Amino acid sequence: MEQFLYYLKVSVKSIRRAPLPYVLTVLIMALGLGVFFANATFYYRLNADPLPLKSDKLFFPMMLLVPWECDDNTCKPPPVLSYANVQKLSNTDIPTAKAAMYSSDAYLRLDTKQPPLPVSVRITQRDFFRMFDVPVLHGSIWPDDSARNEIILTKALAEKLFGQSDVVGKTLLLDDKPLTVSAVLDNWQMLPRLYDANSGNHVEPVEQIYLPLETGYDMNYMSNSQSSTFDDTDYRQLSSQGRTGALHQLQYWVQLDTPAQQQAYRDFMQNLASTEKAAGRHPSIINNQLTSMRNIVAYFGGESGDIKAFALVTLLFLLVCLLNASHLSLNRYLSNQYEFSLRRALGASRWQLQQQMLADVLLLTLCCLAGALLIGLGGVQLMNYLWPVNRLFSTWDWQLLLGLLLLALSASYLVTLYPSLRASFGALNQQLKE
Known part of the structure; x- marks a missing residue:
C-alpha cells in the first residue's frame, strides 16, 4: 500500500510538471464518455426487460x-x-x-x-x-x-x-x-x-x-x-x-x-x-401470431431508429476521442521518457514501471469519471428537451453507473497502455541519449 501511494505521488508530480496535456486528455475522454453515456442511458432503458423472470412467458395472441x-x-x-x-x-x-x-x-x-x-x-x-x-x-x-x-x-x-x-x-x-x-x-x-x-x-x-x-x-x-x-x-x-x-x-x-x-x-x-x-x-x-413480450415492440415497428442511429454515432465519437487522448498521452509519456529511463537504469523492473502506469490509470479514471458524469447529465437534460417523451428513460441506477465506471477504467487503461509500454520496453541506451 505504501508503495502504491508513492506511485500516486509520482503521478501527481508528473501531472504538475505538464498539466496542459493531461487536462486536454481528461477533457477529450470525459467528452467522449459523457456523450456516449447520455445516449447509452436512453438506449439501455428503452431496451430493458421490465419483467426479466416472466417476459418469455407473456404472449400477445393475434388472429x-x-x-x-x-x-x-x-x-x-x-x-x-x-x-x-x-x-x-x-x-x-x-x-x-x-x-x-x-x-x-x-x-x-x-x-x-x-x-x-x-x-x-x-x-x-x-x-x-x-x-x-x-x-x-x-x-x-x-x-x-x-x-x-x-x-x-x-x-x-x-x-x-x-x-x-x-x-x-x-x-x-x-x-x-x-x-x-x-x-x-x-x-x-x-x-x-x-x-x-x-x-x-x-x-x-x-x-x-x-x-x-x-x-x-x-x-x-x-x-x-x-x-x-x-x-x-x-x-x-x-x-x-x-x-x-x-x-x-x-x-x-x-x-x-x-x-x-x-x-x-x-x-x-x-x-x-x-x-x-x-x-x-x-x-x-x-x-395466427403469438408474439412474446420481448418482441412486441419490434413486431409493431415501435423501435426508435433515432436512438439506434445516435448510439452508433456516439460510439464512433467515443472511439475518435480515445484515439486523440491516446496521442496526447503518448506525447506526455515521451516527455517524461528520461525519467522512466533513469529509473530503469537505477534498477527498477518493468513490472514496477507498469505499477506506476496503473497509478496513472487510476487518477485518469477518477478525473474522467467526474467529467463524464457532468457531461452525461447535461446530455441527458438536452435529450429530455429535444425528446420530451423519453423523460421516463433518463434515470440512472447503480448498474448504469457501474457500467460507466468500468468503461472509464477500460478507456483509461487503453489510452495509457501503449505509451507506458513504449516507455518501459524501449531500448534503454537510446532513451537515455534522447
Missing part, C-alpha cells in the same frame, strides 16, 4: 379474424381485437393467466363541487395485476372479471386526492359516476411499458386509475389509443353494441409458462381459426 377476404401472406392480423374475438381467444384453460385491456381518458373528482381532474385509465381484467407484477399497497384486486362499481388508484393519485394513500372504501366520481376505491397500488412504473406497445405507447407512463373491463364497456369508454370498426357498430354505444359488433379496440395477453402450454395455445388458435373459417366468419387465410 386475422376480420370480415374481409385477404389471400396474401403479407396480410397481418389487426393489432387490436373485438370483444367477441377476445371471448373466443379466452375460451380455454390453457393459459396460467389472461387479461384483455385498453386505455382511455376520463375526469375524476371527489364530489360535484370540485373541478374535474383529467386522468388516464387502464380498463382491464383482474389477471392484469398478477401477470405484470403490479404491487398492491392497500386493499385487494377484484375477485373476478364481472362488472363492478370499483376503481383502483395509484399511490400518487390517492395522495393527491385525499392526502393519504390508504383510501380503500372511499367514494369518488369518475365522469360523475360514483365508484368505490377497492385497492391502491404501490409506486410502480413499467419501463418500457410493454403491455401497451401499439402506436409507440410503450414509452408512456403507466395509467393513474384502473377500471374493470365490463364496467368500462358499460360506461361507454372508447380506446384513446387505437380502435377500428368493420361493421355499423356505433362506438358511442359500447354498452349495447360493443360486445357483439366488430369494433376492435382490445389488447389481449396470456401467460404461458411452459413450451407445452405455448404449443397447446398455438394449436388452440389454429383450431379456432379453422372453426371460424368453416362457419364463414373467417374469409381470409389463416395467419
